[in-house]
Amino acid sequence: MDFIKLIASDMDHTLLTEKGELPPNFNHYILELDKLGIDFVIASGRPLYTLEMIFSQTKHKMSFICDNGSIISYKGEIIFKSLLNPTDYQSMIQFVENTTDGIAILCGLDSAFLSEDNRIYENYLRTFYSKITFVKDMKKLAVSADKFTVYFPNKNSKEYYQRIFKPQYEKDFSVTVGDTIWIDIMNSGINKGKAMQLLAKQLELNAAQMMAFGDTYNDIEMLQTVKYSYIVKNANPDMKKHAHYITDTNDNFGVLKVIDKVIQSYTNR
Numbered sequence: 001m002d003f004i005k006l007i008a009s010d011m012d013h014t015l016l017t018e019k020g021e022l023p024p025n026f027n028h029y030i031l032e033l034d035k036l037g038i039d040f041v042i043a044s045g046r047p048l049y050t051l052e053m054i055f056s057q058t059k060h061k062m063s064f065i066c067d068n069g070s071i072i073s074y075k076g077e078i079i080f081k082s083l084l085n086p087t088d089y090q091s092m093i094q095f096v097e098n099t100t101d102g103i104a105i106l107c108g109l110d111s112a113f114l115s116e117d118n119r120i121y122e123n124y125l126r127t128f129y130s131k132i133t134f135v136k137d138m139k140k141l142a143v144s145a146d147k148f149t150v151y152f153p154n155k156n157s158k159e160y161y162q163r164i165f166k167p168q169y170e171k172d173f174s175v176t177v178g179d180t181i182w183i184d185i186m187n188s189g190i191n192k193g194k195a196m197q198l199l200a201k202q203l204e205l206n207a208a209q210m211m212a213f214g215d216t217y218n219d220i221e222m223l224q225t226v227k228y229s230y231i232v233k234n235a236n237p238d239m240k241k242h243a244h245y246i247t248d249t250n251d252n253f254g255v256l257k258v259i260d261k262v263i264q265s266y267t268n269r
Contacts, residue, residue, distance in 0.1 A: 008041035009213040023253045030058040050130045069195035070146035082187045093138045107147035148185045155180040176218040193221025
């Protein structure tokens, strides 16, 4: 593995434990990889401002694929962004409010926007959106936003995706499901895999020099982009066909176990 130059990992249920915690001494791994000339990438549905807060001590030695690929930040510099048309996301907000039991979230570049009526979910949602702005009427928003998200407190996102969102939006947008509680809508062609391809082009890397870790559906394109594709043991069972390898669970720090092998392969050259 001494030819790996880029390692990307999903956050929830992959790198993070089920308690939502980073593995112990994680900053040490980032610094070690940086010394070896290996880029580490967090590939997440979370926004850039939240990820930079979580990784405040090492953010300038890392890259971030944010909002499922709508924003790419390479060591402190945004190198790609794809913004939604306000007319489109205003229509999506109305659709969600009128036809689902989901909570509409507009993912602005500097804050997430929610209706005042949904303040009861604030404490939970701040885990993912460290900056939240509540507004009276979501449909009147006209801000720079790169993703539209629906949060399903009743854990029925998969059913809504198959029954409503896929036929309604998949022709014109990228639509993906995260766990049982999220549906994300981005501009057409936007996903973690496309972001990995853009990063690879920027860094002049090929698939054999890249490794990625994931657990669920919004990781599929990312795993398909790299040669060394891993899922954690706790991944959705459907994901086995999309990865070449399986590592230990997130609670047993499966991602770090593989990263350890990469670091050892460099030091034992």
